[in-house]
Amino acid sequence: MWWKRISEKSFDQAVELYIAEHPDFSFKKFLGYGSYGRTYLIEDCSSASLFVLKCLRPKHRHHQKTIHKFQQEIHILQQLSLPYVPTIHSAGTISDSPFFIMDYVNGQTFEELIFQNGTKFTIAQSLAITKQLLEQIVQLHNYGIVHRDLRIPNILLVGQQLHIIDFGLATTYQKQIDISTIENPKRAENHISDLYFVGHFLLFLLYSDYKPSKKKEKVWQQELKLPIKVQDFLERLLWIQEPFASALEALQSMPPFIDKNH
Known part of the structure; x- marks a missing residue:
């Protein structure tokens, strides 16, 4: 044609x-x-x-x-x-x-910050940023919307504020989904998808400050050597441990961190 x-x-x-x-x-x-x-x-x-x-x-x-x-x-x-x-x-x-x-959101994506600018985020900074993102996700879910594409190119930093863009894969939040039936967490039409992406987003932040000591790659748990509460939190986001029942539960379960800006 x-x-x-x-x-x-x-x-x-x-x-x-x-x-x-x-x-x-x-x-x-x-x-x-x-x-x-x-x-x-x-x-x-x-x-x-x-x-x-x-x-x-x-x-x-x-x-x-x-x-x-x-x-x-x-x-x-x-x-x-x-x-x-x-x-x-x-x-x-x-x-x-x-x-x-x-x-138009005049800011920088976290992809640009990490891979172009070489910005490094400490554990405390990474958790503070993730906390702000989870607060925004809770509001999105309250509107009945799941983003489903919360990758580092779609999250911008403007000053100290996060902005979320590209809702091309977003969908209506389905409350009645049986979690045991979900095969691909990225495509889930409930909180599981957004929290799974948040887990990977947090990993990018944490790896920004990582300096490999050996050539052989290991799993992130071994490489990053995080405090146990941070590791457990990440594993729940990433479906390695029992997932959170909601974005609000994830927010309320955030590991403690020292935010030097407050």
């Missing part, structure tokens, strides 16, 4: 043309892409405020299941009214691909 042959470059040009035809905004630059979406930075000409235009990638624009997921992301973001989640301002279509415009 002819519509399958549109290139990403041609689509980028269509986005720029669309913005040019709407004088309230000016096109700034292409930001990046994921499995399903492409994102662009645009500016409100009257206020000079920056926004992100996220559009479904052209190769998916006739795939009904993918379109439904993209529309679900729009619906979820429209439901949420939280200071650490981008607000949607408008939605529409460009070259048959749905798009939406949302707030």
